[in-house]
Amino acid sequence: MASGVDIPENGAVYGGVAQCVRHPNVSPLTYTGTNTWVLAAPGDGACIVVDPGPDDGEAPGRIAQVLARRGLSVAAVALTHGHPDHGGCAAVSGRLFGAPVLGGTGAPLAAGPLTLPGVSLAVEVVPLPGHSSDSVGFLVEEGGLVVTGDVIFAQSPTMVCWPDGRLDDYLASLDVLDALVAERGVERLLTAHGPVIENPAVRVGQARRHRMSRLRQVVTAVRSGIPADAETLVEAIYNDVRPDLHDGALRSVNAQLRYAYDHGLLQEH
Numbered sequence: 078m079a080s081g082v083d084i085p086e087n088g089a090v091y092g093g094v095a096q097c098v099r100h101p102n103v104s105p106l107t108y109t110g111t112n113t114w115v116l117a118a119p120g121d122g123a124c125i126v127v128d129p130g131p132d133d134g135e136a137p138g139r140i141a142q143v144l145a146r147r148g149l150s151v152a153a154v155a156l157t158h159g160h161p162d163h164g165g166c167a168a169v170s171g172r173l174f175g176a177p178v179l180g181g182t183g184a185p186l187a188a189g190p191l192t193l194p195g196v197s198l199a200v201e202v203v204p205l206p207g208h209s210s211d212s213v214g215f216l217v218e219e220g221g222l223v224v225t226g227d228v229i230f231a232q233s234p235t236m237v238c239w240p241d242g243r244l245d246d247y248l249a250s251l252d253v254l255d256a257l258v259a260e261r262g263v264e265r266l267l268t269a270h271g272p273v274i275e276n277p278a279v280r281v282g283q284a285r286r287h288r289m290s291r292l293r294q295v296v297t298a299v300r301s302g303i304p305a306d307a308e309t310l311v312e313a314i315y316n317d318v319r320p321d322l323h324d325g326a327l328r329s330v331n332a333q334l335r336y337a338y339d340h341g342l343l344q345e346h
């Protein structure tokens with residue numbers, strides 16, 4: 078983890094508009110647990126609940142406690158993507174809060190403004206595929222922030238979940254994040270696991286360089302005669318990856334091979 082950054086505590090508010098509810102589903106893939114983000118303009122009575130969390134029987138109740146303290150109703154439950162640590166309790170949450178569930182169907186949410194009854198906060202859906210094909214972010218210009226799901230993390234690289242996730246999509250999504258920082262006043266990224274990213278331009282640059290250096294490693298290894306097989310390549314070049322992240326490394330290498338073939342860096346046999 079980068080030094081000097083904190084895991085958001087339950088109830089921490091960012092940009093005056095986004096409040097964290099953190100779930101205790103700690104694991105190598107989910108890090109310190111899933112961060113749910115409650116989006117509401119100051120003074121509004123209705124909110125959007127982004128990524129209500131895992132199906133652990135208690136996630137909706139954790140969110141309800143925060144909502145009750147603020148007297149907030151829920152206009153929609155919205156998902157950054159369909160993975161179960163984000164939307165496992167989406168249907169139950171939607172029923173409990175009497176709200177529609179947006180996203181999580183396998184197709185990305187439509188890009189553009191989210192218009193919901195009782196919500197004055199301007200929230201815009203931004204497609205950010207790559208981790209998964211359906212990944213989106215939620216841009217809130219008023220708070221200078223984007224809720225980014227699993228597109229990028231402060232503490233580690235994310236996984237490109239090949240074959241659903243693709244490296245060319247992922248790199249394009251990093252460009253989109255750069256543009257939001259440069260053109261839309263974004264100052265922080267609220268991720269779904271771990272600390273808030275307070276230096277988005279720096280972190281996006283690091284994420285891009287990390288991907289490209291891994292890609293170069295794979296291309297160099299195959300050009301030097303190592304078989305273009307994910308299992309062999311993970312053994313050869315991902316020797317610093319913990320055993321419980323081996324599956325993620327396999328997916329990433331497959332994504333890199335696909336990218337290398339598509340972009341003429343390697344010949345497919």
Ligand SMILES: [Zn+2]
Pocket residue numbers: 158160208209227
């Ligand atoms: Zn995910």
